[in-house]
Amino acid sequence: MGTVSPPVDYTLYLVTDRGLAAGRSFEDIVREGVEGGVTLVQLREKDLAVRDFVACAVALRNLLGEYRVPLIVNDRVDVALACGAAGVHLGQDDMDCASARRIVGRGRIVGVSVSCVEEAVKAEAQGADYLGVSPVFSTPTKTDTPPAVGLEGLRAIRMAVRLPLVAIGGIKAENAADVIRAGADGLAVVSAIMACPEPRVAARTLKAAIAEARARVRTARIG
Ligand SMILES: Cc1ncc(COP(=O)(O)OP(=O)(O)O)c(N)n1
Numbered sequence: 001m002g003t004v005s006p007p008v009d010y011t012l013y014l015v016t017d018r019g020l021a022a023g024r025s026f027e028d029i030v031r032e033g034v035e036g037g038v039t040l041v042q043l044r045e046k047d048l049a050v051r052d053f054v055a056c057a058v059a060l061r062n063l064l065g066e067y068r069v070p071l072i073v074n075d076r077v078d079v080a081l082a083c084g085a086a087g088v089h090l091g092q093d094d095m096d097c098a099s100a101r102r103i104v105g106r107g108r109i110v111g112v113s114v115s116c117v118e119e120a121v122k123a124e125a126q127g128a129d130y131l132g133v134s135p136v137f138s139t140p141t142k143t144d145t146p147p148a149v150g151l152e153g154l155r156a157i158r159m160a161v162r163l164p165l166v167a168i169g170g171i172k173a174e175n176a177a178d179v180i181r182a183g184a185d186g187l188a189v190v191s192a193i194m195a196c197p198e199p200r201v202a203a204r205t206l207k208a209a210i211a212e213a214r215a216r217v218r219t220a221r222i223g
């Protein structure tokens with residue numbers, strides 16, 4: 001039997017997009033985000049040749065290692081294994097979760113994008129570690145998505161599965177509390193950090209909004 005992946009903090013999940021770096025260093029943006037409180041990073045590269053994808057993933061894994069923040073690779077199980085990432089994130093058109101699990105074993109994280117209860121239940125049955133509920137709100141960052149599930153869709157998925165849920169799509173500090181209240185365990189963002197001139201401040205602000213929302217949820221449960 002393989003090792004089991006260690007617990008992961010899904011609180012603030014940065015999904016990268018180097019197209020939003022606007023002349024700044026991509027690595028500096030990630031570093032600032034992590035120093036501001038990002039707990040998990042996904043390398044999302046849609047246009048790199050696989051050789052460059054692996055090189056970039058190794059560099060990012062080394063950077064994140066300084067902060068003990070895990071790296072997830074988007075789309076590619078082979079790249080995740082090659083760079084020694086903590087895991088892989090798969091959408092509904094990527095490798096299916098059960099096959100990915102057979103390849104990576106229990107020692108790495110497998111995340112799956114879901115947009116409805118049926119997909120969520122299936123991914124849980126296939127051994128996913130967490131679900132990316134997507135998109136919660138429509139977003140210009142990625143437009144080839146199913147319709148936004150909204151807070152109602154997120155609540156329905158929360159009721160149907162036990163896995164950690166990460167909300168993605170249009171997440172900002174302003175709506176963070178609503179999304180946490182609807183049942184998200186963590187928030188995944190691209191533009192809110194990658195496109196912000198001050199990524200450290202952006203991450204800190206998001207982290208504070210999440211902490212406050214969680215405290216309110218806890219108080220409401222007790223009261
Ligand atoms: C945390 C998280 N959730 C959802 C996605 C979207 O994955 P996918 O549907 O495969 O789309 P691409 O990101 O590959 O364009 C994600 N990447 N991360």
Ligand SMILES: Cc1nc(C(=O)O)sc1CCOP(=O)(O)O
Pocket residue numbers: 015113133134135136139140141142145168169170171188189190191192
């Ligand atoms: C990478 C990604 N996946 C999505 C999905 O719905 O599957 S939405 C998205 C981008 C989210 O960007 P932003 O935080 O800038 O709204």
Ligand SMILES: [Mg+2]
Pocket residue numbers: 074075089090091094
């Ligand atoms: Mg994908």
